[in-house]
Amino acid sequence: MPQSSFPAAARRRRLWPLFIPFGLVVLLAVAWSALWFYAAGRAESEIAAWRASERQAGRQQDCASQSIEGYPFRIEVRCGGAGFELRGTPTLQLKLPRVLAAVQVYDPKLLISEFTGPLEVAEPGRAPAAIVNWTLGQASVRGLPSEFERASLVLDGATVRDPGSAGDGILFKAQRLELHGRQGPGSTSDDPVIDTVLRLNAAVAEKLHPLAAKPVDAEIATVLRGVNDLTPKPWPVRFREWQGRNGQLEIVKARVSQDDVIAVGAGALKLTARGGLDGNLQVTVIGIEKLLKMFDIERFMSEGQVGATLSALDRLIPGLGGIARQNAAPGLVAALGQKTVLEGKPAVAFPVRFVDGAVFLGPFQVGVVPPVF
Numbered sequence: 001m002p003q004s005s006f007p008a009a010a011r012r013r014r015l016w017p018l019f020i021p022f023g024l025v026v027l028l029a030v031a032w033s034a035l036w037f038y039a040a041g042r043a044e045s046e047i048a049a050w051r052a053s054e055r056q057a058g059r060q061q062d063c064a065s066q067s068i069e070g071y072p073f074r075i076e077v078r079c080g081g082a083g084f085e086l087r088g089t090p091t092l093q094l095k096l097p098r099v100l101a102a103v104q105v106y107d108p109k110l111l112i113s114e115f116t117g118p119l120e121v122a123e124p125g126r127a128p129a130a131i132v133n134w135t136l137g138q139a140s141v142r143g144l145p146s147e148f149e150r151a152s153l154v155l156d157g158a159t160v161r162d163p164g165s166a167g168d169g170i171l172f173k174a175q176r177l178e179l180h181g182r183q184g185p186g187s188t189s190d191d192p193v194i195d196t197v198l199r200l201n202a203a204v205a206e207k208l209h210p211l212a213a214k215p216v217d218a219e220i221a222t223v224l225r226g227v228n229d230l231t232p233k234p235w236p237v238r239f240r241e242w243q244g245r246n247g248q249l250e251i252v253k254a255r256v257s258q259d260d261v262i263a264v265g266a267g268a269l270k271l272t273a274r275g276g277l278d279g280n281l282q283v284t285v286i287g288i289e290k291l292l293k294m295f296d297i298e299r300f301m302s303e304g305q306v307g308a309t310l311s312a313l314d315r316l317i318p319g320l321g322g323i324a325r326q327n328a329a330p331g332l333v334a335a336l337g338q339k340t341v342l343e344g345k346p347a348v349a350f351p352v353r354f355v356d357g358a359v360f361l362g363p364f365q366v367g368v369v370p371p372v373f
Contacts, residue, residue, distance in 0.1 A: 032072060039105055040068045043075050058232040060085035063099075076102040082115075085124075088232035095120045109149075111141045130171075131161045150182035165207075174203035184223055194224045211294055216258045223250040236275075236373035243271040243373075251281065261287035261294075264342060269354065275371030276357030284342050284349040336362035 051061050064081025079101070084094040101113040117133040135157035143149030160172040177200055184193035198220045205212040226247025229238075250268045257263075267281035285291055337350025353360040359367040 036071050036075075036105060039075055039108075040071075043077065043103075044068060047077065057230075058087040060087070070102060073106075074102045074104055075108075076100060086232045089234040090123050091232075093120075093122050093124055095122075109143055111144055113139045115139070128163055131163055132159070133161070134158045148183065150180070152181075153177075153179045171207050172203070172205045174200050176201040177203070190228065191225075192228050194227065195221075196224060197221045211258075214258055216256060218254070218256045220254040220256075221252040223252060224248075225250070239271060239275060239372045243273070243275070247271070259287075259290075261285070261291050262343065262345075262347075263291070265352070267352075271372065272356045274356065275373040277354040277369045277372075278356055279354050281352040282349065283352050284340060284347050286342050286345045286347045288336070288348045336364075
């Protein structure tokens with residue numbers, strides 16, 4: 001009998017190693033849960049501190065209801081009835097039904113958010129001046145809270161509506177809108193350099209300008225220099241400060257297409273001491289004749305330098321100016337710039353110059369941009 005009890009005791013002793021992995025899993029789960037609840041608590045305190053600093057900078061942000069979820073791998077902050085107030089001239093209030101912001105516990109510097117429209121934009125105590133809506137809205141920010149590295153905004157099915165106008169009131173709509181920004185090479189806190197890319201798919205803004213009545217696709221890459229203060233203030237003040245810091249907008253590459261007209265350009269723009277736009281763009285266009293027709297070439301030919309010349313012809317010999325106008329388009333195209341090839345198609349390359357607000361298309365002045373301050 002004593003001999004038969006030893007194998008049973010040995011078997012009991014050999015069973016305990018089987019519980020080690022289970023015990024380690026339980027300990028890991030407990031530790032991970034403790035870490036998540038600690039991170040959730042930190043997130044709540046960080047949000048409160050961030051809102052306090054935003055209020056000091058003139059940007060009020062509140063939630064009618066707030067909850068923190070996402071266990072076990074994410075910290076999700078759900079904000080219902082989100083409100084944003086940007087103090088300035090004028091002060092603007094922005095309202096959203098719901099915002100969801102999330103970070104992964106193992107990658108806390110990447111913030112991803114989704115927001116539900118519509119976004120109402122109004123001055124305090126007034127009806128909304130604009131209502132922005134979308135089918136899907138997402139944003140992401142990398143680098144917070146220590147240092148901003150990059151940010152992105154994507155809106156599918158975006159529309160901007162004026163609720164006070166007749167009809168549908170749609171001022172702008174696009175199948176997709178993307179805006180990406182990041183710190184550029186050599187950027188510092190005192191001298192920031194911001195690289196941006198704007199993409200538009202099937203954008204229409206007929207009420208803003210007749211040229212945008214048909215869908216436009218665009219991709220514009222820029223480098224912005226001289227913006228180091230984002231506190232709310234009137235735009236003329238902001239532009240004046242930007243000019244005083246020798247701010248510059250470098251258009252690295254812009255491509256805009258509508259139907260069979262394609263325009264590609266690059267250059268740099270600044271502001272003069274009186275707030276006039278100053279700089280040069282080198283533009284290459286496929287379908288330049290159609291583009292000039294979009295700009296109403298008959299009106300263009302009857303105004304400015306060319307129009308004065310043609311009017312002088314009419315004074316010399318009645319009707320001569322009219323004949324010249326009918327045959328002016330080919331000569332104007334030739335005078336604009338040089339023939340070239342773009343994306344395998346015939347094109348014309350020419351400069352667009354801004355001289356303290358005056359706009360020159362090739363050698364011809366075609367308009368004036370009012371000073372921004």
